[in-house]
Amino acid sequence: MPEDVPIRPDGLQLDEHRRFQNGFWAAQRVAWGVFLLVALITATGISGRGGTLAQGHATVGKAEVTWPRFTRRGVPETLTILLPATADSAEITLGDDLQRLFQIEAITPRPAMESGGAPLRLAFFPDRGAPLVLRLSIRSQQAGLARYAIGNGADSTNLTTLVLP
Amino acid sequence: MDTVFRAISVYFVLLVVTRFAGRRTMAQITIFDFVLLLIISETVDQALVGEDNSVTNAAIVIITLALTDVVLSLVKAWSPRASLLIDGTPTVLISEGQVDASALRRSRVNVSDILQAARESQGLKRLDQIDCAVLEIGGAISIIPKDPP
Numbered sequence: 001m002p003e004d005v006p007i008r009p010d011g012l013q014l015d016e017h018r019r020f021q022n023g024f025w026a027a028q029r030v031a032w033g034v035f036l037l038v039a040l041i042t043a044t045g046i047s048g049r050g051g052t053l054a055q056g057h058a059t060v061g062k063a064e065v066t067w068p069r070f071t072r073r074g075v076p077e078t079l080t081i082l083l084p085a086t087a088d089s090a091e092i093t094l095g096d097d098l099q100r101l102f103q104i105e106a107i108t109p110r111p112a113m114e115s116g117g118a119p120l121r122l123a124f125f126p127d128r129g130a131p132l133v134l135r136l137s138i139r140s141q142q143a144g145l146a147r148y149a150i151g152n153g154a155d156s157t158n159l160t161t162l163v164l165p
Numbered sequence: 166m167d168t169v170f171r172a173i174s175v176y177f178v179l180l181v182v183t184r185f186a187g188r189r190t191m192a193q194i195t196i197f198d199f200v201l202l203l204i205i206s207e208t209v210d211q212a213l214v215g216e217d218n219s220v221t222n223a224a225i226v227i228i229t230l231a232l233t234d235v236v237l238s239l240v241k242a243w244s245p246r247a248s249l250l251i252d253g254t255p256t257v258l259i260s261e262g263q264v265d266a267s268a269l270r271r272s273r274v275n276v277s278d279i280l281q282a283a284r285e286s287q288g289l290k291r292l293d294q295i296d297c298a299v300l301e302i303g304g305a306i307s308i309i310p311k312d313p314p
Contacts, residue, residue: 010260012297012309017254024253025271031185074215165174 047164048072058159061152063092065159072164073143076105081150083124083132090126092134093119093156095149101163102138102146109134119151167215168222172229175212179205184251187273252302259298262311272300282306 007013045051048070056069064082071077083090089112094104096118109132111122126132140146143165149158194202213226241248256268258279269275279298283289287308297309 008257008260010257010297012257012260012299014255014257014299016257017249020249021254021256022271028185028187035182035185 046070048077049075056159058157060150060157061155062086063090063152065150065157067150067159068161070162070164071140073140076137076139079136079138079150081134081136081152083126083134083152085129085131086126090124090132091151091153092122092124093149093151094122094136095119095151095156097146098138098148098150101142101148102140104136104138106137107134108137119149168217168225169229171213171215172226173233175209176230176233179209180251184253255302256300257297258300258306259295262293262296264292268300274300274306279306279308283308283310 005013005015008016041047043051045054048054048068049072054068054070056067058065058067062084066080066082068077068079081092083092092111098104099118099120107122109124112125113121113123115121122134124132124134140161140163143163146161146163147158148161149156151157214222237251241251256272258265258268258272258274264276276292279295280289280292282298282305283292283295287310289295289308289310294310295308296311297307299307299309301307
C-alpha cells in the first residue's frame with residue numbers, strides 16, 4: 001500500500017530496507033565467490049567436457065581404458081580402450097548397465113565378432129606388432145551416477161561416471 | 166516434461182545469476198554488457214530447446230516461461246518479503262545533498278553515473294544541485310534537484 005510507505009527525514013517517501021540491502025550486498029559478494037569457484041571447478045573438469053579430472057584411466061586385464069568420469073546428459077563422449085599388440089584375438093565385454101545408461105552410437109573399429117545380449121562381447125584381431133585403439137562413441141541417457149562394467153578377457157572392472165543434468 | 170523442466174530451470178538460473186550480478190549489470194548497458202547479453206541469450210537458446218526445434222517445443226517453452234513469470238508476480242504481490250528478495254529495494258545514494266559513499270561503492274555506482282542521470286533527467290550541471298539521488302529497483306537513477314533559493 002503506498003500510504004504504508006514511510007516518509008524519511010529527508011522527505012523521500014520510500015522504504016529503503018537498508019538492513020536487508022546490507023545483507024544482500026554481503027550475499028552478493030559471496031555469490032561472486034561462488035561464481036568464481038564454479039568457473040575454477042569447471043576448469044578442472046569436474047563438470048565434464050575437458051579438464052584434467054574429466055577423464056579417468058583404468059587397466060582391465062591387458063587393456064587400458066580411458067572413460068569419462070564426468071559428463072552431461074545427452075552429450076556425446078568417447079570411451080577409449082587401448083589393446084596391446086597381441087597374436088591372439090582380444091575380447092572386450094560391455095556390461096548391460098553401460099548399454100542401458102548410455103546409447104552406444106559407434107564402435108571404431110568394428111569388432112570382428114559380436115555376441116549380443118548382456119554383457120555384449122566384442123572380439124577383435126589386432127594387427128601383430130601394433131596396439132589397437134578401440135573407440136566407443138557413447139551418449140548418456142539420464143542424469144545421475146552411472147556404474148557399469150567393462151571387461152577384457154577374464155578380467156573386469158567397474159567404472160563410474162557422474163552424469164550432470 | 167523435459168521441456169517444462171528445462172524452461173523453469175533456465176528461468177531460475179538466469180534470475181538468480183542476474184540478481185546476484187547486480188542491478189548495474191542489467192540497467193546501465195555499456196557495449197560490454199550488450200555483448201554479454203547477446204552471448205547469454207545464445208547460450209540459453211540451446212539450453213531451452215535442446216535438439217528439438219519443433220514449433221510445439223517452442224510453444225511449450227514460451228507458455229512455461231510466461232506461466233513462471235505470472236506465478237512469480239503473484240507470489241511477489243502476495244508476499245512483500247518475496248518481492249523484496251526477487252526485485253530488491255531502492256537505494257538512496259544522495260540524501261539532502263550528502264553522498265552516501267558506502268551505498269555508491271556497494272552498488273557499484275560512481276558519482277559520474279549520478280551526474281549523467283542529473284544532466285539527462287533534470288538538466289543539472291553540478292552535484293551540489295542534487296538534493297536526493299535514488300538507485301531504483303530497475304537500475305535507473307532518479308534525481309531530485311534542490312529547491313531554488
